[in-house]
Amino acid sequence: MQNPSVCLGDGIAYTEILDPKFKTCGLFIRMFLTRDPEKSAVRALVADLLTNCSADYPTLAALSMRKQWLYGASLAARRGGVGDVQELTISANWLDDRFALDGESVTDAALDLTLGCLLFPNAENGAFEEAAFRFAKQNLLDTIDCEINQKRSYALMKGAELAYAGEPAACPPYGTRETAEQLTAEDAYAAWQEMLETAQIEIVAVTPSEKPQIREKLTTAFAGIANRNPQKIVFDTKSPCKAVTEFAEEPMPVTQCKMVMVLKSAAEEPLDHDVMRMLHLVLGGTTGALLFANVREKLSLCYYCAARYQRTKHTLMIDCGVRKDKLEEAKAAILEQVEMMKKGEFTDAQMEEAVLFQAHAYASATESHSGYAAWIFNQKITGSDRTIEESLAALKAVTREQVMQAAQSLQLDTVYVLLATLNEDGEGAAQ
Amino acid sequence: MKYETTVFTDSRTGDTCTCIHHPSGLEIRVMEQPDFSTAHAQFGTKYGSINVRFRKAKDTEFTEVPAGIAHFLEHKLFENEDCDTFSLFNQIGANANAYTSFDRTVYLFSCSDRFEKGLEILLDFVQKPYFTEQTVAKEQGIIAQEIKMYLDDAGDRVFYQLLRGLYHNHPVTIDIAGSVESIAQITPELLYTCYRTFYNLHNMVLCCTGNITAQRVLEVADRLLIPAENEGLESAFLPEPETIVTPYAATKMAVGKTMFMLGFKSRPERGEEELRAALISMLTFAAIAGPASPLYQKLMAEELINDTFTTDYFSGDGFFCLLAGGESDDPQAVEDALLAEIERAKTEGLDAALFETLKRAAYGEAITANYSPEGAVSTLVDSFMTDRISPFARGEVLSKLTLADAQECLRERFRADRVCLSVIAPDGTEG
Numbered sequence: 001m002q003n004p005s006v007c008l009g010d011g012i013a014y015t016e017i018l019d020p021k022f023k024t025c026g027l028f029i030r031m032f033l034t035r036d037p038e039k040s041a042v043r044a045l046v047a048d049l050l051t052n053c054s055a056d057y058p059t060l061a062a063l064s065m066r067k068q069w070l071y072g073a074s075l076a077a078r079r080g081g082v083g084d085v086q087e088l089t090i091s092a093n094w095l096d097d098r099f100a101l102d103g104e105s106v107t108d109a110a111l112d113l114t115l116g117c118l119l120f121p122n123a124e125n126g127a128f129e130e131a132a133f134r135f136a137k138q139n140l141l142d143t144i145d146c147e148i149n150q151k152r153s154y155a156l157m158k159g160a161e162l163a164y165a166g167e168p169a170a171c172p173p174y175g176t177r178e179t180a181e182q183l184t185a186e187d188a189y190a191a192w193q194e195m196l197e198t199a200q201i202e203i204v205a206v207t208p209s210e211k212p213q214i215r216e217k218l219t220t221a222f223a224g225i226a227n228r229n230p231q232k233i234v235f236d237t238k239s240p241c242k243a244v245t246e247f248a249e250e251p252m253p254v255t256q257c258k259m260v261m262v263l264k265s266a267a268e269e270p271l272d273h274d275v276m277r278m279l280h281l282v283l284g285g286t287t288g289a290l291l292f293a294n295v296r297e298k299l300s301l302c303y304y305c306a307a308r309y310q311r312t313k314h315t316l317m318i319d320c321g322v323r324k325d326k327l328e329e330a331k332a333a334i335l336e337q338v339e340m341m342k343k344g345e346f347t348d349a350q351m352e353e354a355v356l357f358q359a360h361a362y363a364s365a366t367e368s369h370s371g372y373a374a375w376i377f378n379q380k381i382t383g384s385d386r387t388i389e390e391s392l393a394a395l396k397a398v399t400r401e402q403v404m405q406a407a408q409s410l411q412l413d414t415v416y417v418l419l420a421t422l423n424e425d426g427e428g429a430a431q
Numbered sequence: 432m433k434y435e436t437t438v439f440t441d442s443r444t445g446d447t448c449t450c451i452h453h454p455s456g457l458e459i460r461v462m463e464q465p466d467f468s469t470a471h472a473q474f475g476t477k478y479g480s481i482n483v484r485f486r487k488a489k490d491t492e493f494t495e496v497p498a499g500i501a502h503f504l505e506h507k508l509f510e511n512e513d514c515d516t517f518s519l520f521n522q523i524g525a526n527a528n529a530y531t532s533f534d535r536t537v538y539l540f541s542c543s544d545r546f547e548k549g550l551e552i553l554l555d556f557v558q559k560p561y562f563t564e565q566t567v568a569k570e571q572g573i574i575a576q577e578i579k580m581y582l583d584d585a586g587d588r589v590f591y592q593l594l595r596g597l598y599h600n601h602p603v604t605i606d607i608a609g610s611v612e613s614i615a616q617i618t619p620e621l622l623y624t625c626y627r628t629f630y631n632l633h634n635m636v637l638c639c640t641g642n643i644t645a646q647r648v649l650e651v652a653d654r655l656l657i658p659a660e661n662e663g664l665e666s667a668f669l670p671e672p673e674t675i676v677t678p679y680a681a682t683k684m685a686v687g688k689t690m691f692m693l694g695f696k697s698r699p700e701r702g703e704e705e706l707r708a709a710l711i712s713m714l715t716f717a718a719i720a721g722p723a724s725p726l727y728q729k730l731m732a733e734e735l736i737n738d739t740f741t742t743d744y745f746s747g748d749g750f751f752c753l754l755a756g757g758e759s760d761d762p763q764a765v766e767d768a769l770l771a772e773i774e775r776a777k778t779e780g781l782d783a784a785l786f787e788t789l790k791r792a793a794y795g796e797a798i799t800a801n802y803s804p805e806g807a808v809s810t811l812v813d814s815f816m817t818d819r820i821s822p823f824a825r826g827e828v829l830s831k832l833t834l835a836d837a838q839e840c841l842r843e844r845f846r847a848d849r850v851c852l853s854v855i856a857p858d859g860t861e862g
Contacts, residue, residue: 021466023444023799048738060731064723068788071795095795099443135731139738142758145687149585253685253858256579288521297515300572303580321580349522356524363468363543367803 005376006215009222011230012201013380014215017372022208023096025107026369027114030089030377031199032233035168040086041140041175042183042191047077047088049128049136049188054117058129066113071095073110075117082381083312084168084237088195090118093369096208107211115221121192127185128192137183144177151258151418152304156319159260159416160310162248164239169313198231204376206369235381238314241266245412251419256321261334262414263316265406271314273382275406278398280309281354282346283337283407284318288353290337290346291318301330312381316410324420331415341407344400351403355396362388432653441823446801448811448822449645455656456632458819460811461645464804470546470641471808474557475537477816478504478629480607481668481748482534485628488663497616498602499574499609500625502531504560506570507622508538512561516552525549533603534747535816536629541805546643547651554637554655560626562619571614578608585686589756589855596680596851597696600669603750633661638811641804668749673698673849681854690855692756693766697844699751702818707828709744710793712753712844715837716742717789718781719772719845720755726772735765753844766852773845781841786834797826 003016033043057063067073073094080087094110122129128136148154157172164170174180201222205214241264265271284291284307295305305320322330340346365371365388379385386394435452451459478501486493509516509529520527525542527549538557542549581587595604608614639648675696700708720726720742730736740757759765801807801822814822821827 021464023802052738059728061723061725061728064721065785065788068723068792071798072792073795095798099795099798101791101794131732134734135737138734142688142737142739146758148685148687149690151583151685152580254583256576256583286521287517287527292517293515296573300569301576303573303577321576323576323579353521353524357521357526360469360524360526360541360543364541366468367805 008203008219009225010228011199012203012222014203014205014218015376016215017204017206018210019206019366019372020208022206022369023099024093024369025096025110025208025211026206026373027092027111027214028089028204028373029091029118030087030202031195032202033086033088033195033199034231034233035081035084035086035171037171037175038179039191040171040173041180042187043086043088043195044079044174045136045140045180045183046188046192046195047079047090048139049132050090050117050121050192051075051077052136053122053129053132055120055122056116057113058122059132060135063117070106070109070113071099073106073113075114079173081169081173083235083310085233085235085312086173090114108213111214111217115217119196119221119224123189126189128188130185133185133188137180140174140180141177144174144180147172147174151254152319152321155258155260155416155418156317158250158418159262159317159319159414162246162416163262163264163315163414164313167237167239169237169239196225197227197229200230200233202377202380204373206372235312235383236270237312238270239264241411242413246414248415249417249419251421253422254418254420255422257324257327257420258418259320259322259327259330260416261318261331261412263318263338263410264413265314265409266411267409271406271409272402273311274394275398275402276309276311276314276316277358277395278351278354279341279403279406280307280316281357282350282403283307283341286354286357288350290340291334294337295320295330295333299333301326301333305330305334327417335412338407338410342404344404348400351398351400355392358395359392362392434649439821439823441826443798443826446823451645451649453652453656455652455658456661457652457656458636458815459648459652460636460638460815460822461643461648462640462801462807462811462822463644464641464807467641467804469541469543469804470639470643471539471541471804472550472553472637472639473537473539473808473812474553474635474637475535475812475816476629476635477534478536478625478634479532479534480605480609481602482629482666483602483605484668485664485666487628487665493667494624496621496625497609498605498613500617500621501536502608503570503574503614503617504622504626505529505531505536506574507562507566508557508560510561510566511556511559516556519552520549523548531607533607535812537812539808547647550639550648550651551655554651557630558655558657560623562622564619567617567619567622571617574608574614575611578606578611578614581606581608585684585690585855588682588684589690589692589853592680592682592855593692593694593754593851593853596677596853597675597694597752598750599672599676601671601749602668603747628664631662631664632656632659634664636812636815638808638815640807640811666748671749675849675851677851679852679854681856683856683858683860685858686855687857688758689760689762689857690756690758691762691765691852692754693762693769693850693852694745695753695845696849696851697751697753699746699749703820703824703828705746705751705817706820706824708751709746710825710829711832711836711840712744713742714786714789714793714832715781715840715845716753716755718785718837719776719841720769721789723785723788726768730765730768735759735761735768762852762854766850770847770850773841774847777841781834781837783834786837790829790832793829794826797829800825
C-alpha cells in the first residue's frame with residue numbers, strides 16, 4: 001500500500017510504502033541538485049562522509065559497532081546522476097522490530113542513527129573533523145582514479161562526457177581529480193549546509209507494518225534545517241544533436257575494445273518517451289532485441305551489445321565489447337540494426353515481447369525496498385503520477401509507425417572507442 | 432506419483448522449504464512466498480569449471496577434458512535444434528539467464544505470469560542438448576570475447592593470480608570460461624560427453640521460490656523430467672599440498688591504483704562443516720580486520736587502505752581460503768599489519784564484546800537471507816550444492832558459535848605460512 005506523498009517542508013516530499021511481506025525496513029533520502037562541475041566532487045565527498053561518522057559516533061569504528069549491534073543495519077551513500085541533475089542518496093536498512101531479540105525498537109534506534117548522521121555530523125567550527133574528512137577525501141580521489149578499472153562503465157562515462165560536452169550532464173558523478181584535490185574540511189562543511197538548504201529532497205520509507213514514528217522523526221528533524229531555499233530542478237533537458245558526428249579514441253593496454261555510440265534526435269520537438277522506451281527495448285533492451293539477436297548471436301561479434309535510453313537527455317546509447325580488428329564491422333552492424341528500426345524491420349511479436357518484458361520489470365520493482373523507491377523517484381524525475389498499469393498501457397499503445405518515426409529522427413552524435421593496444425593474447429599485460 | 436518429501440522450517444521467521452526427492456532422481460526445493468508478485472526458478476547441476484577430471488562407476492579410467500567446457504555448455508544449451516531458447520522465454524515475458532561458477536552451472540528464469548510455461552521451457556531445454564560443428568564454432572567467437580572482457584577485469588585478475596599463488600594442483604586456478612586456446616579444442620563430441628556425465632538428474636537440483644506452490648511445480652516436473660539412472664559420478668582432483676605456491680605474485684594492468692588481495696589457504700570442509708567453517712571464519716576475520724576493528728582504524732589513519740577494503744571467504748570442493756583485499760599504495764604494509772594483529776590476537780585473545788556484536792549482525796543477516804524470491808532461490812541452490820544441507824542451517828549453526836570457536840579458528844586457519852599476497856599495480860609504474 002502506498003500512502004500519498006506528503007510535504008515535510010519546502011521541497012521535501014515523503015512517501016510511505018507499507019508492504020507486510022518484508023522482514024526489514026528501508027529508508028531512502030535522496031537529494032537532487034543541478035550538476036555543477038565545481039561542486040560535484042565535494043557533494044560526493046560529503047555524502048560518503050555522512051555515512052562514515054556522526055557527532056554521536058565520531059569514528060567509522062564507533063558507527064560500525066552501532067550498526068552491527070542493530071543486527072547489521074546498513075547505512076550507505078549512493079552518488080549518481082540523471083541527466084543534468086546530481087543525485088545523492090543516504091539509505092538505511094534495518095531488521096523489523098518483530099525479530100529483535102530483546103523486544104527493543106530497532107526502528108527508533110536506526111532512525112536516530114540515520115538522521116544523526118545526516119543532520120548532526122562530526123564537525124565543529126565550520127569544518128568536518130579532520131581525520132574523517134581525510135579518509136573521505138582519499139576515498140573520493142581513489143574512486144575517481146579507479147573509474148578506469150571497470151572498462152565498460154568507464155567507456156560509457158567517457159561517451160557521455162563527449163556526447164554532452166558543454167552541458168551539466170557531461171560532469172562525472174564524482175567530479176574531477178583536480179577539484180577533489182583542492183577540497184578542505186571547511187569546503188565540505190559548507191557544501192553539506194548548502195545541500196541541506198538547497199536540494200530538492202525526496203524521502204521514501206518502505207516498512208512491513210505501520211511505523212508512525214518515521215514520519216514524526218523526519219518531520220522534526222527536517223524542521224530544524226534553517227534557511228531552506230530549494231533549487232528549481234529541471235530534469236528534462238534534451239541534448240542537442242551535433243551537426244557532425246564526433247569520433248574519439250582512447251588507447252589503453254587492454255585486450256578488448258569498448259565502443260560507445262550515442263544517438264540523438266535531430267528533430268526540434270522532444271521525443272515521446274513511451275515510443276523511445278519501445279524503440280530501446282526492441283533495438284537493444286532484451287535478449288530478443290535486434291542487437292542481441294543479430295550482432296551477438298548471428299554475427300558473433302560481441303559478448304555484450306546493448307542499448308540504453310537516457311530519458312532526460314532524449315539520448316540513446318549503444319555499447320559493446322569487440323575485437324580491435326572487428327570494430328568497423330561491429331559499428332556497421334549496429335548501425336544496420338538502427339536502420340532496420342527506421343524501416344520497420346521488426347516484428348509485432350518483438351513489440352509485444354517488449355511490453356511483457358516491461359510488465360515483469362514493473363512487477364519485480366515491488367519485490368524490494370529499492371525497487372519501490374526507484375519507482376517513486378522515477379515519478380519525481382518524470383513529473384508523472386502514472387500507475388504501473390497506466391505506464392504499461394501507454395507502452396502497449398505505441399505503434400510501429402511511431403517507433404519508425406522516432407528511429408528516423410535519430411542521428412549518430414558521438415562514437416567513443418576505448419582502443420585496445422594489447423594483442424589477442426593479452427601480451428604485455430604481465431610484467 | 433509418490434514422492435519422498437522433507438520440510439525444512441526456519442524457527443526464527445517461520446519460512447518453510449519443501450524438499451522433494453523426485454522419482455526421476457532430481458531433488459526439488461520449493462519455498463512458497465505467496466505475498467510476492469514474481470516467481471523464480473533455477474535448474475542447476477553440480478558441474479563447474481573445476482570438474483575437468485571425472486568418471487562414472489562403470490569406468491575404470493578418469494576422463495580429462497579441456498578447461499571451459501562447463502561454461503561453454505551453459506552457452507550452448509540455450510540453442511535448441513529449432514529455435515533460440517531466449518525467444519521462448521521472451522514470448523511469455525520471462526527473464527532468463529544462466530551462470531557457471533567453479534562448482535556449478537545454473538539455468539534460471541523469473542516471471543510474474545505464466546510460471547508453469549516458463550518451467551516447461553526451462554526443464555525442456557536443459558534436458559535437450561543440441562550441438563553441431565557449426566554452432567560450436569559460432570559460440571567460440573562469442574565466448575572468446577567474454578574471456579577477453581574478463582582478462583581486462585583487474586578484480587578478476589587479482590583473484591585468479593591469488594588462487595594460482597595458493598593452489599598447486601587444484602583446478603580452481605583455471606579461469607571459469609577457460610582460455611581462447613582451451614575452448615578452441617572443444618568439439619560437439621566433448622560437449623555431449625560432459626553433458627551426459629554431469630547433466631544426470633541425480634546430480635542436479637530444481638529450486639523454485641515466490642508466488643508458486645510445490646504442487647504447481649510438481650505438475651510440470653512430473654510431465655517433463657526424464658528419469659535417469661544414478662551412474663555414480665565421481666570428480667577427482669590431484670592431491671593438493673597444504674602449503675602455498677608462492678607468498679607473493681604481482682602483475683601490472685590499466686588500473687587507477689594498486690589493487691591487492693591476500694588469502695590464507697586453509698583446510699577444506701564438506702556439508703554443514705563447510706558452512707560452520709565459513710561462518711566462524713567470517714566472524715573471526717571481521718573481529719580482526721572489519722570496519723569496527725582497531726586494525727581497520729589504524730590502517731585507515733595511516734592511509735594504507737580505503738573504503739574498498741573487505742574480508743571474505745571462498746570455499747568449495749577441495750578448497751577453502753580466507754580473503755582480504757582492496758586498494759592500497761603499500762599492500763605489503765597492509766599484510767604485515769594484518770599478520771601482526773593476528774599474532775597479537777592469538778596470544779592476547781579476540782575482543783569478546785566485538786565478537787558478540789558481530790554475532791548479532793550475523794543473526795540479522797540470517798533472518799534476511801531469504802528476504803525475496805530472488806535471494807531465496809539462490810539460498811536453496813547454495814544449500815543443495817553444500818552437500819544438500821537445510822537452507823536454514825545458517826541461523827542454527829550461527830547460534831552455537833562461541834568466542835572459543837573463533838579463537839580456535841584464528842589458530843588453525845589464519846597461519847602466516849599459508850598466506851599469499853596478490854598485487855595488480857597500475858601499468859607504467861615502477862617495480
